[in-house]
Amino acid sequence: MVNELSGKVAVVTGGASGIGRAIVERYIAEGARVVVADVEREHAENLVRSCGPMSVFRYTDVGDVDQVAAMVDFAVESFGGLDVMCNNAGIPGKMHKSFLQDDLADFGKVMAVNLLGVMAGTRYAAAYMADHGGGSIVNMSSIGGVQAGGGVMTYRASKAAIIQFTKSAAIELEQYDIRVNCIAPGSIPTALLATSMTAMADERSDRLTRAVRASMQTDRPLERDGTPEDVAEAALYFAGDRARYLTGTVLPVDGGTTAGKPLRRKSAPVESAGAPMS
Template sequence: MVNELTGKVAVVTGGASGIGRAIVERYVAEGARVVVADVERERAEELVRACGPASVFRYTDVGDIEQVASTVEFAIERFGGLDVMCNNAGIPGRMHKSFLHDDLADFGRVMAVNLLGVMAGTRYAASFMAEHGGGSIVNMSSIGGIQAGGGVMTYRASKAAIIQFTKSAAIELAQYDIRVNCIAPGSIPTALLTTSMSAMADERSERLTRAVRASMQTDRPLERDGTPEDVAEAALYFAGDRSRYLTGTVLPVDGGTTAGKPLRRKPAPAPAAPTPTS
């Protein structure tokens, strides 16, 4: 479909880089007017220049619910409404040697950005949508919120909470024709993993990042890496009318990782020899 979001207004939190940037670019390409809500001013302003007048930057720390409310109000005043709220902003928290070494010092900040930001974005967007014909809310979780595993426990807990919140909000807001869905990316190369290891020495951080990436590839049935653009396609689907009968859905975009372990890689079979004819 072409111009799938023509006439729609969207807010994308964490829209300056990574998955958020890909979503902004996809929404604009499909005809939406987009507020890029982020704390990374320089990157966001560069993106807005590239996207043209259909986008605008709004400094927003989603861990502050007053800033989230102000951004929603800004979108409505600037573009005349709000049809899509994409709660994408998130931070990883610090990687520790083990949970026993985690002092939980970043618990409050991770939960504020990852969970409170999603809840506030949903609440303020839905308050407008409920009185203006409905809309679509797209929340960003992670396969770390679906599958248990070691490391970054606070991050995993925040992403699992987003899934439960999304389903609960979908039930309550359905009466207003507001759809609330969730994407759970996995094996998407972004800066998030590197950021979680920022406190480590550069050499150790690079070595561990490579090891984690290799493990992700081993655990993924599809051989190719995912991209931010793959996630943006899912965000476009939930934003547009093709998903008008979907709400409370959690969609892993992970190359099959959450489906199960891949089979051992086998070489492609040789083509069959032609059958002799008489």
Template sequence: MVSAPAAGTVAVVTGGASGLGRASVERLLADGARVVVADVDRDAGEALAKELGADVRFRYTDVAVPEQVRDLVAVAVGEFGGLHLMVNNAGVSGAMHASLLEEDFADFQRVLSVNLLGVMTGTREAARHMAAHGGGSIVNISSVGGVQAGPSVLTYRASKAAVIHFTKCAALDLAEHGIRVNCVAPGGIPTGLLASATATDEMTDRIRAHMAAMQPLPRPGTPEDVAEAVAYLGGDRSQHVTGTVLTIDGGTTAGLKPTRPAPAP
């Protein structure tokens, strides 16, 4: 049975209005947590908070702006009286180029500001509160693109690899305060992020098919699978777990799907 955050837990989920973030918000809420949803999509965030009820608040937050992340933590503490779980999920992809030779790095600052600085600032601001209030759990969302090398979206891959290393460093730094810092690395989960990097729907579908063909487990991954990992790392059964990376990828980073010879006729 997956461990869940205790009832009464206060959580913040950045990028929580859609995709993996929304699934985590709904999972934590079902476990009895009160959740602050942070997102740059104001309409989606406000609609989600209204839909999910009194235990959810929405706060417009661009995680690339450290002052907004600081204010986000203050909202959680002010609205719900504390902060026990910080889920740094907000992320963006870069434009997909055919080759490094064609890469212009035009989106470098934005990708690194959201994907890396946003995680670093979210971790710091949450930890400042947690260190003074008995500890807590921080879950950073990376990607299998940060674990396993591959071509294209190189700035995105680099940012997600940096999230993993930062998570391990923060885990060591914050352990004395009873703060656990872990990382979830999803792969092959259908969300809108891939489509934002590709030029056409056809290209998106082709890439998804390729990813599925490489995955050893035949079952497709879902945002709810990632939410389960977040709930585990934020729950009381992972009290001795910190500085780890939990891949949710159907076995892709373990190795490519085996190809077996056809049986003899």
């Protein structure tokens, strides 16, 4: 379809880089005007300059509810409405060798960005949409919230909570013609995995990142890596009218990882028990 989002206004949190940037670019390519909400000011401003008048930047820490509310107001003031809210912003937290070594020092920050940010974005976007004919809300989880596993426990818990929240919000908001759906990416090469290893020495971090990526590849049926653009296609689908009969849906974009292991490939050895899945 061409211009699938023509005339629509969207907000993408965490839109300056990675999956968020791919979603911003895809939405704009389909005719939407987009607010790029992020704390990465330089990256976001560069993106907005490259996209022209179809986008604007709003500095937003989604862990701050007041900033999320102001971001929604800004979108309405800038473009005259809000039709699509993509709650994409997320952080991994620190990776530890085992859960017994995790002091949970980053619990509050991870939950504030990953879960509170999604809940606040949904709440304030829905408050506008409820009085203006409805809309679409797209929340970003992870296959780390679908499948149990070792490592990055706070991250996994936050992403699992997003799935439950999405389904619950879908039930409550249907009366306002607001659809709420969820994407669970997996095995998408972005900076998220490396960010979780910042406390490690560079050499060990690089080695572990490569090992985890190799393990992800052997654990999924499709051999090729996923891309941010693959996730952006799912975000476009949920945002547009093609998904008008879908709400409360969780869509893994993971090369089949959550379906099960491939039959004829051996698993690669991994140094750590687990890692962020996207």
